[in-house]
Amino acid sequence: xxxxxxxxxxxxxxxxxxxxxxxxxxxxxxxxxxxxxxxxxxxxxxxxxxxxxxxxxxxxxxxxxxxxxxxxxxxxxxxxxxxxxxxxxxxxxxxxxxxxxxxxxxxxxxxxxxxxxxxxxxxxxxxxxxxxxxxxxxxxxxxxxxxxxxxxxxxxxxxxxxxxxxxxxxxxxxxxxxxxxxxxxxxxxxxxxxxxxxxxxxxxxxxxxxxxxxxxxxxxxxxxxxxxxxxxxxxxxxxxxxxxxxxxxxxxxxxxxxxxxxxxxxxxxxxxxxxxxxxxxxxxxxxxxxxxxxxxxxxxxxxxxxxxxxxxxxxxxxxxxxxxxxxxxxxxxxxxxxxxxxxxxxxxxxxxxxxxxxxxxxxxxxxxxxxxxxxxxxxxxxxxxxxxxxxxxxxxxxxxxxxxxxxxxxxxxxxxxxxxxxxxxxxxxxxxxxxxxxxxxxxxxxxxxxxxx
Amino acid sequence: xxxxxxxxxxxxxxxxxxxxxxxxxxxxxxxxxxxxxxxxxxxxxxxxxxxxxxxxxxxxxxxxxxxxxxxxxxxxxxxxxxxxxxxxxxxxxxxxxxxxxxxxxxxxxxxxxxxxxxxxxxxxxxxxxxxxxxxxxxxxxxxxxxxxxxxxxxxxxxxxxxxxxxxxxxxxxxxxxxxxxxxxxxxxxxxxxxxxxxxxxxxxxxxxxxxxxxxxxxxxxxxxxxxxxxxxxxxxxxxxxxxxxxxxxxxxxxxxxxxxxxxxxxxxxxxxxxxxxxxxxxxxxxxxxxxxxxxxxxxxxxxxxxxxxxxxxxxxxxxxxxxxxxxxxxxxxxxxxxxxxxxxxxxxxxxxxxxxxxxxxxxxxxxxxxxxxxxxxxxxxxxxxxxxxxxxxxxxxxxxxxxxxxxxxxxxxxxxxxxxxxxxxxxxxxxxxxxxxxxxxxxxxxxxxxxxx
Numbered sequence: 057x058x059x060x061x062x063x064x065x066x067x068x069x070x071x072x073x074x075x076x077x078x079x080x081x082x083x084x085x086x087x088x089x090x091x092x093x094x095x096x097x098x099x100x101x102x103x104x105x106x107x108x109x110x111x112x113x114x115x116x117x118x119x120x121x122x123x124x125x126x127x128x129x130x131x132x133x134x135x136x137x138x139x140x141x142x143x144x145x146x147x148x149x150x151x152x153x154x155x156x157x158x159x160x161x162x163x164x165x166x167x168x169x170x171x172x173x174x175x176x177x178x179x180x181x182x183x184x185x186x187x188x189x190x191x192x193x194x195x196x197x198x199x200x201x202x203x204x205x206x207x208x209x210x211x212x213x214x215x216x217x218x219x220x221x222x223x224x225x226x227x228x229x230x231x232x233x234x235x236x237x238x239x240x241x242x243x244x245x246x247x248x249x250x251x252x253x254x255x256x257x258x259x260x261x262x263x264x265x266x267x268x269x270x271x272x273x274x275x276x277x278x279x280x281x282x283x284x285x286x287x288x289x290x291x292x293x294x295x296x297x298x299x300x301x302x303x304x305x306x307x308x309x310x311x312x313x314x315x316x317x318x319x320x321x322x323x324x325x326x327x328x329x330x331x332x333x334x335x336x337x338x339x340x341x342x343x344x345x346x347x348x349x350x351x352x353x354x355x356x357x358x359x360x361x362x363x364x365x366x367x368x369x370x371x372x373x374x375x376x377x378x379x380x381x382x383x384x385x386x387x388x389x390x391x392x393x394x395x396x397x398x399x400x401x402x403x404x405x406x407x408x409x410x411x412x413x414x415x416x417x418x419x420x421x422x423x424x425x426x427x428x429x430x431x432x433x434x435x436x437x438x439x440x441x442x443x444x445x446x447x448x449x450x451x452x453x454x455x456x457x458x459x460x461x462x463x464x465x466x467x468x469x470x471x472x473x474x475x476x477x478x479x480x481x482x483x484x485x486x487x488x489x490x491x492x493x494x495x496x497x498x499x500x501x502x503x504x505x506x507x508x509x
Numbered sequence: 510x511x512x513x514x515x516x517x518x519x520x521x522x523x524x525x526x527x528x529x530x531x532x533x534x535x536x537x538x539x540x541x542x543x544x545x546x547x548x549x550x551x552x553x554x555x556x557x558x559x560x561x562x563x564x565x566x567x568x569x570x571x572x573x574x575x576x577x578x579x580x581x582x583x584x585x586x587x588x589x590x591x592x593x594x595x596x597x598x599x600x601x602x603x604x605x606x607x608x609x610x611x612x613x614x615x616x617x618x619x620x621x622x623x624x625x626x627x628x629x630x631x632x633x634x635x636x637x638x639x640x641x642x643x644x645x646x647x648x649x650x651x652x653x654x655x656x657x658x659x660x661x662x663x664x665x666x667x668x669x670x671x672x673x674x675x676x677x678x679x680x681x682x683x684x685x686x687x688x689x690x691x692x693x694x695x696x697x698x699x700x701x702x703x704x705x706x707x708x709x710x711x712x713x714x715x716x717x718x719x720x721x722x723x724x725x726x727x728x729x730x731x732x733x734x735x736x737x738x739x740x741x742x743x744x745x746x747x748x749x750x751x752x753x754x755x756x757x758x759x760x761x762x763x764x765x766x767x768x769x770x771x772x773x774x775x776x777x778x779x780x781x782x783x784x785x786x787x788x789x790x791x792x793x794x795x796x797x798x799x800x801x802x803x804x805x806x807x808x809x810x811x812x813x814x815x816x817x818x819x820x821x822x823x824x825x826x827x828x829x830x831x832x833x834x835x836x837x838x839x840x841x842x843x844x845x846x847x848x849x850x851x852x853x854x855x856x857x858x859x860x861x862x863x864x865x866x867x868x869x870x871x872x873x874x875x876x877x878x879x880x881x882x883x884x885x886x887x888x889x890x891x892x893x894x895x896x897x898x899x900x901x902x903x904x905x906x907x908x909x910x911x912x913x914x915x916x917x918x919x920x921x922x923x924x925x926x927x928x929x930x931x932x933x934x935x936x937x938x939x940x941x942x943x944x945x946x947x948x949x950x951x952x953x954x955x956x957x958x959x960x961x962x
Contacts, residue, residue, distance in 0.1 A: 087715060091734055306755075321845075330851045356832065377813075378810065378813070383799060397767050403782055423799060427799060430800065487835060
């Protein structure tokens with residue numbers, strides 16, 4: 057559904073509410089997709105949202121709830137009765153319930169847990185203890201387990217009985233008597249296999265699994281790599297604890313990329329959506345790096361100050377400073393972005409470090425050569441400076457580009473090596489380093505090349 | 510599998526080849542996952558790679574082939590016989606075959622098409638005509654079609670007969686007599702439903718579909734949004750032409766993010782993997798923007814040159830230039846990155862433009878206020894400049910931050926509005942604009958505030 061359609065539905069719903077045509081409202085909603093309903097009602101005011109929400113069939117309301125933004129879920133929670141809340145939470149898929157509880161204020165969590173049976177409460181608490189962003193924290197406990205001795209007919213019968221409550225029944229997992237994961241069978245294999253075949257004879261034994269404590273980014277890499285619909289999550293003893301399904305991972309792939317975008321732009325990452333954050337929160341996430349970078353830029357000021365006697369004599373020298381530092385920054389961030397992203401997607405690894413650095417230096421020599429040649433022509437024929445100064449500027453430009461390409465490649469690789477997030481080594485930080493080095497080269501060459509009175 | 514494991518297998522395979530222990534080699538390979546086999550053999554030399562590749566069972570070799578990088582696929586194609594090539598291409602899933610043919614040199618394509626039956630050749634040519642990155646170019650024609658009058662038992666029987674050759678049988682599509690798409694049924698529903706039920710009574714009629722010409726980025730958005738395993742692709746008359754499955758979309762989500770990363774770092778996007786590109790290719794993708802930005806930085810040089818009489822008198826003024834332009838660049842790229850990414854993931858839309866710009870200005874006022882205050886204290890108490898100059902620098906800093914936040918938000922939104930890719934409006938371009946404006950403000954204020962002899 058497009059933005060215009062949402063707006064259309066929202067206005068139509070409001071009209072139906074105003075004219076009290078609730079029957080028509082109910083019919084229209086029940087034909088829509090739950091994702092779309094969530095989007096439509098989120099922008100309504102509390103009263104209207106609640107009215108529409110309460111009109112949904114019970115199982116649908118839980119689904120709609122799970123697709124809403126955190127902020128709007130809270131609006132619902134604060135307006136409905138405890139009984140209604142418990143019934144929604146009960147209807148949620150287990151992983152969605154954990155998601156909701158993780159983000160909710162403590163009083164809401166206590167309220168919900170108070171209405172849950174003891175054994176389930178124990179399980180919920182266990183799940184809430186998995187580290188944030190770990191496989192354990194995003195897995196679900198709803199999946200199909202088969203025994204190796206079952207035949208296909210029994211397996212299908214088993215699935216038919218319990219199937220509709222499972223997050224996914226497309227991959228069924230096989231456990232031995234010690235509850236260890238020994239294989240999987242896809243529903244596709246079950247459907248096309250002979251009814252009398254045994255599970256142990258048709259299961260795939262080469263199971264790709266993830267550990268409960270593995271980071272969700274690594275889990276996402278495995279999904280992208282192998283293209284499975286679901287991956288099993290096991291504990292240290294290789295016992296099946298849950299599964300992660302591809303639809304939850306699509307969000308992870310997107311939000312991990314967003315996190316990298318933000319880190320590379322020197323912004324502290326945040327879990328909240330942009331529109332939900334206040335200007336103060338946004339400023340808080342952006343100020344620390346801005347401050348650090350502003351203060352470290354003092355270094356460059358210091359260098360210029362040290363050489364002010366030569367600027368006093370050759371004022372033209374200061375006009376080339378922004379061009380050189382900008383080109384250094386741009387060329388360095390090209391390299392660092394390329395390397396950081398290639399590391400993140402697994403296209404390159406630490407073992408390629410030497411190859412990457414040599415390649416970036418070569419690119420630097422090619423690009424630096426061309427840029428400084430163009431620059432030389434421009435400042436000799438257009439700006440009309442002395443040949444000596446043109447040479448000084450163009451030579452510094454060449455060194456700047458080569459150096460920035462090298463640092464842009466080397467710093468993220470170094471960060472990865474010492475287990476720092478490479479994304480932090482992005483343009484902002486590299487720019488500051490390059491500025492400092494470039495200015496030092498520029499002025500110390502100037503002192504050597506130009507006659508000083 | 511981790512990097513170390515790949516390396517281990519590669520060495521083990523080489524050892525087995527050297528000691529001519531091919532039986533053991535065959536057994537080991539057949540137990541591995543096809544994705545891993547592709548990764549292991551890609552780094553071998555031509556002879557070894559071919560030896561291992563030829564040892565694979567026929568259907569497995571096609572799968573391994575489909576997971577290899579373009580460059581390594583070409584290595585295989587150039588070493589095997591035409592008969593072998595035809596047999597591999599025949600075994601590929603239809604969408605993988607199209608993928609391979611799209612990237613291969615013309616002589617290879619001619620070779621393959623020459624060995625294909627006429628009707629299939631026609632279909633292949635039709636698919637090759639879909640625009641690059643369109644839904645049509647990534648869809649597959651292998652899917653299950655059901656008729657509305659079938660019952661569940663017949664449907665399952667039908668799937669059992671043809672199922673194994675389909676890319677996915679988990680979502681089955683229902684067509685009416687005009688071949689128009691009227692609904693879908695998941696295999697899950699089929700498996701848990703009563704055998705006598707009719708498809709038309711259990712199918713979902715609210716089908717989310719994409720058009721053949723839709724961009725793959727929009728397709729990916731729909732997948733992330735609705736979390737389906739597959740989406741149907743229809744033509745202008747709503748006839749089913751193919752389906753796209755989630756595993757192909759995971760790659761799209763990742764590569765679209767990579768493309769944005771590169772564009773934002775002023776790099777022309779490339780389809781090839783980093784390690785497959787020569788330094789010349791890399792330089793070619795990076796030089797155009799570097800040149801444009803270098804030359805546009807001349808503007809800043811011109812401004813400094815115009816005010817060189819005031820620099821001559823107050824040399825200290827030039828020492829603050831890098832700090833101010835860097836802070837402007839950093840703060841602008843924070844905003845542009847945030848806005849570009851939020852636009853790309855659909856978190857904000859054009860309708861939020863005003864809200865976003867006001868929010869960024871507010872952030873700019875908060876951050877700019879704090880930064881310029883810190884800066885004021887620093888240069889008064891540490892650098893010990895005159896109060897007038899401290900005020901000049903700090904005030905310019907404040908304006909710089911507010912302005913860069915505003916431009917960082919406004920330029921990508923404007924680009925979106927006039928249908929240019931917002932990612933182009935990223936740090937590099939914004940930096941150049943901000944530098945120019947900031948220097949103009951700085952010097953024109955300086956002329957007003959400072960006594961000139």
